[in-house]
Amino acid sequence: MRISQSAPFDLSGFLNSRTALINRSLDGFLPKATVKPATLHRAMRYSLFAGGKRLRPALCLAAAAAGGGDEADALPLACAVECIHTYSLIHDDLPAMDNDDYRRGKLTNHKVFGEGMAVLAGDALLTQAFEIAVQCQGWPRYPHRQIIMELAVAAGSKQLVAGQVADLEGEGRKISAVQLRYIHERKTSALLCCSVRLGGMSANCTAVQLRALTQFGYFVGLAFQVIDDILDVTQTSEKLGKTAGKDVAAQKATYPAIVGLEKSRRIAQQLTGRAFAALKPFRGQAVALEALAEHLLKRDR
Numbered sequence: 026m027r028i029s030q031s032a033p034f035d036l037s038g039f040l041n042s043r044t045a046l047i048n049r050s051l052d053g054f055l056p057k058a059t060v061k062p063a064t065l066h067r068a069m070r071y072s073l074f075a076g077g078k079r080l081r082p083a084l085c086l087a088a089a090a091a092g093g094g095d096e097a098d099a100l101p102l103a104c105a106v107e108c109i110h111t112y113s114l115i116h117d118d119l120p121a122m123d124n125d126d127y128r129r130g131k132l133t134n135h136k137v138f139g140e141g142m143a144v145l146a147g148d149a150l151l152t153q154a155f156e157i158a159v160q161c162q163g164w165p166r167y168p169h170r171q172i173i174m175e176l177a178v179a180a181g182s183k184q185l186v187a188g189q190v191a192d193l194e195g196e197g198r199k200i201s202a203v204q205l206r207y208i209h210e211r212k213t214s215a216l217l218c219c220s221v222r223l224g225g226m227s228a229n230c231t232a233v234q235l236r237a238l239t240q241f242g243y244f245v246g247l248a249f250q251v252i253d254d255i256l257d258v259t260q261t262s263e264k265l266g267k268t269a270g271k272d273v274a275a276q277k278a279t280y281p282a283i284v285g286l287e288k289s290r291r292i293a294q295q296l297t298g299r300a301f302a303a304l305k306p307f308r309g310q311a312v313a314l315e316a317l318a319e320h321l322l323k324r325d326r
């Protein structure tokens with residue numbers, strides 16, 4: 026699939042077609058629900074196909090297009106990132122973590138399959154991600170080793186899991202804006218940034234382009250979490266598909282709690298502005314990434 030650079034960009038068409046493509050690919054990559062152990066495979070598929078927005082894979086494919094690559098080459102990487110993201114949500118929802126009953130508009134994994142199976146479904150999705158990612162072709166500037174390292178670092182103890190640790194340890198405590206930024210960089214921005222970078226790598230992009238994509242992913246990731254925190258206090262559970270107001274209830278540090286709603290909105294706008302600015306080296310060829318950044322800022326769920 027290629028993106029026309031001349032016609033006005035149709036974001037909803039892009040999101041619909043890429044979501045369908047990602048869903049078909051994930052279905053092909055994952056063991057069927059009847060494969061033994063069937064309960065585990067059903068649990069993995071339950072959360073993976075519960076209706077996630079597929080924003081990370083969309084960013085990955087859009088970055089591939091920006092780098093002049095073929096989105097099909099980026100597909101295994103886009104699917105791998107979604108598996109890691111879904112694992113993190115399953116574990117995040119567990120009673121030992123955020124203890125949530127709803128996710129993606131459905132009962133959480135442990136509510137349906139039990140805590141033990143939910144832990145295992147998360148574990149298996151994390152491992153599945155690497156099994157899928159290694160099926161990418163590898164590129165002259167970015168061989169397999171680097172691709173796998175990229176995913177492992179983003180999902181690992183210094184990034185995604187570090188963010189979750191800081192989030193957990195920060196509950197009920199007064200934390201500073203600097204500490205909050207540390208959490209957001211890891212808990213949210215690391216995987217979003219990795220999605221964008223992997224898309225660029227699949228296009229064998231230059232070092233300059235990869236730096237631009239890294240900046241873009243970093244700022245979009247930070248903006249994404251600020252918006253997520255705003256939505257938690259401004260939207261209903263029905264709209265979000267998960268329990269709204271959880272951050273306040275858990276006395277979590279968030280931008281709205283620290284600087285208020287209005288300033289949080291301004292911060293999200295500024296971060297998105299910096300993400301836009303980072304795309305300069307693409308000279309107008311990163312239309313899908315630009316449209317996605319704007320969409321993420323304006324989203325209501």
Ligand code: GRG
Nearest residue numbers: 077078079080113116117185186189212213253
């Ligand atoms: C290792 C036990 C163990 C747990 C780790 C790392 C981790 C669990 C959790 C990360 C937690 C997390 C939920 C980060 C927040 C990122 C975020 C805002 C997620 C929501 O993303 P959306 O809105 O969700 O894209 P959908 O459902 O649409 O995909």
